[in-house]
Amino acid sequence: MIRDSLKGVRVLDFSHVLAGPVCSMTLADLGAHVVKIEPPGGEIGRQIGPPWQNGVSPAFMSVNRGKYSLAIDLKTDAGRRTIATMVRKADVLIENFRPGVMAAMGLGYDALRAVNPKLVYCSISAFGQRGESTKRPGVDGVIQAVSGLMSTLGTAHGDPLKVPVPVADMMGGYLATIAVLGALHSVRTKGIGQHLDVSLYNSTLMLQQIAFAAFFASGADPEKVGSAAPYACPNEAFRTRDGWMMVVAYHPGRWNALCELLDAPGLETDARFATNDARVHHRAQLHDILDAHFARRSTAEWIDMLSARDILCAPVTTYREVIETTEYRESGIARTVAHPVAGRVRTHGFALGPSDAPAPDETPAPMTGQHTLEMLGFYGIDEDEVAALLNAGVIRASAAHAGTA
The missing domain is CATH 3.40.50.10540 (Crotonobetainyl-coa:carnitine coa-transferase; domain 1)
Incomplete structure (x- = not known):
């Protein structure tokens, strides 16, 4: 043991x-x-x-x-x-x-x-x-x-x-x-x-070895991107009607599923958001669009809807909330x-x-x-x-x- x-x-x-x-x-x-x-x-x-x-x-x-x-x-x-x-x-x-x-x-x-x-x-x-x-x-x-x-x-x-x-x-x-x-x-x-x-x-x-590897390759200091991952988009926290949640949908299949869920076909065909690299480059614009969509429902509603489509997500929880979750108990x-x-x-x-x-x-x-x-x-x-x-x-x-x- x-x-x-x-x-x-x-x-x-x-x-x-x-x-x-x-x-x-x-x-x-x-x-x-x-x-x-x-x-x-x-x-x-x-x-x-x-x-x-x-x-x-x-x-x-x-x-x-x-x-x-x-x-x-x-x-x-x-x-x-x-x-x-x-x-x-x-x-x-x-x-x-x-x-x-x-x-x-x-x-x-x-x-x-x-x-x-x-x-x-x-x-x-x-x-x-x-x-x-x-x-x-x-x-x-x-x-x-x-x-x-x-x-x-x-x-x-x-x-x-x-x-x-x-x-x-x-x-x-x-x-x-x-x-x-x-x-x-x-x-x-x-x-x-x-x-x-x-x-x-x-x-x-x-x-920080991944971040330094990116720096050595590009010569550019990392940008401050808040809750986001600098190499993937969307992969960050969004405001909902009653709180915040983390959404990770940069994989092509999950990105398509998110566009369908939001009933926003224009996102899927928009050249700015066609690939992960393009979405990273236009992160700010995409964040504003997704924020507007996510603000219409509660965190719990979105978590259920996103999870049903295998889109990675989680509520942003406080310590007080963490200790009451199933994940913590298990x-x-x-x-x-x-x-x-x-x-x-x-x-x-x-x-x-x-x-x-x-x-x-x-x-x-x-x-x-x-x-x-x-x-x-x-x-x-x-x-x-x-x-x-x-x-x-x-x-x-x-x-x-x-x-x-």
Whole structure:
């Protein structure tokens, strides 16, 4: 089963906020044993977003399920020595500090490779581990801007827009997961680990590879076309009598069917709209014509009529509407988990398993230091040393019902 595919793989996760936690969460979803290494006060991601009950961050909860929390002060020699000992038994290390920070603490790849030659060490950063840009800070919005993505969003002559979901972070996290899986296979076949360099900048460029291919071919920057696909028409959102819907009818058969449905034979014979290329060129004129037709009926009426003719379509729905749809109910992604502070929380879970598999139970994101003592023992740190670390304030051990959420 896919949920057990990484069973036995040990991951030490030093990452924070988003891209790194997405990677480690996905590895946990695949069965890896993931220990979240965070400072005694908790990682900064715990403070992001409007809080749920008792200050629990929904953003943190959404990307940290299935992990164990070990709270330890890496600014201390004892803390760093403890981590170096744990690395001997680890398979994967994930970090997303600025390049050079881990090395400055004596926890860089070169130092830890000497301790564990089979270690897969994954560094996630804004611009990568080498070159003039390496120390340049960057977050999702900065990456969306500098990668060109923001310049493509919105409508003609409109202000630059940002994808509201953190697409650079999410893409970086998932691509880092792919890189780690490949590196683990290499360890199995060749017996050596490696340092993976995953940058949010490169990840966002990879996300746009079709658009850049078109740019390289034409030399022209992409036009802002709103909800439309730049290469196909009609393939965009239209206003109806009571809302909006997406209509995709650029295929010749579906275009003919749409013209028949609208009872507009002139459209089918109009030279401006005879082919997909022609319709793309005259998109604005066609949009105005179709808008006038679609405004005459409700979204529900149009969806029924279009679907009956195999014309691709969907209502433009809000989140509140999404969670009430048949598609959402059938997706299998919805979960409710019991959190020790926030109570029963609705969230999304892992949704890449076999189609006939029941929805798995999800473990909620841990409290800060919830598993500190357990994880130190799991990695072979003896009880006396653990007690010394606790007495010196190097580690924090919190019960499941206490601590920073």
